[in-house]
Amino acid sequence: MSKSSELEFAQLKTMELIHQVAENNSKIKKELFASIEDIQTILNKRTKYLKLHDNYLLTGHIATDIEIEQFFEQLHIRQNLTCNSPIERNYYSCRIKDVDLCYWCGADDGILEPSENLKSQFKTIYPLCISCEASGHEWSTRAPIVFQSKNKKVRA
Incomplete structure (x- = not known):
């Protein structure tokens, strides 16, 4: 210039x-x-919107208060996240769809099915993919099931 x-x-x-x-x-x-x-x-063509428009900028749809409230009714964000936390499908979830993501890497394909033995030992078993299992990761679990009496399951 x-x-x-x-x-x-x-x-x-x-x-x-x-x-x-x-x-x-x-x-x-x-x-x-x-x-x-x-x-x-x-920038090797890495910019998407860097251009001079011939027309004035038009804004898109601005959400109403009701739409924002409806959005937050469907959104749940765990508050106790840290940078060291592994990925968990429930950290960020939407009640509309439920997709299994690997607890360790976040992959959505190649998810393994936990064994019946593991299912009988824990109330919560987080998804594990084939790649993470091959690299030495194990099933992440929560809430062991403890048997107090003959037919009564209790959380530990």
């Missing part, structure tokens, strides 16, 4: 002003497009 265009461009504080100046000054418009192309080349 030329020095004069850079000085003029530096004074523009909003996208609306940039748009107006570019519409009225073909030299600046051409230089802006060239600058954007240069940036996209530098």
Whole structure:
């Protein structure tokens, strides 16, 4: 961009002003497009929306308070997450669909079925995929079942 265009461009504080100046000054418009192309080349075309629009920005649908409330009725987020926590399907869940994700890597394919013996020992058994089992991970479990009397199961 030329020095004069850079000085003029530096004074523009909003996208609306940039748009107006570019519409009225073909030299600046051409230089802006060239600058954007240069940036996209530098970033190996990794930018998606870096372009000068010929029209004003149109906003999409803005959610109403009711829609936001309905969304949060379906969304559950566990509060006790840490950066060291392995992936668990219930950390982020939606009551609409239930997809098994590997406890260790988050994969949704190649999920193994736990043995009947393991099912009889624990109330909660988290999914495990073939790859994680092959790399030495074991089933992650919670809430062992303890038998107190003949036919009564109790959580430990």
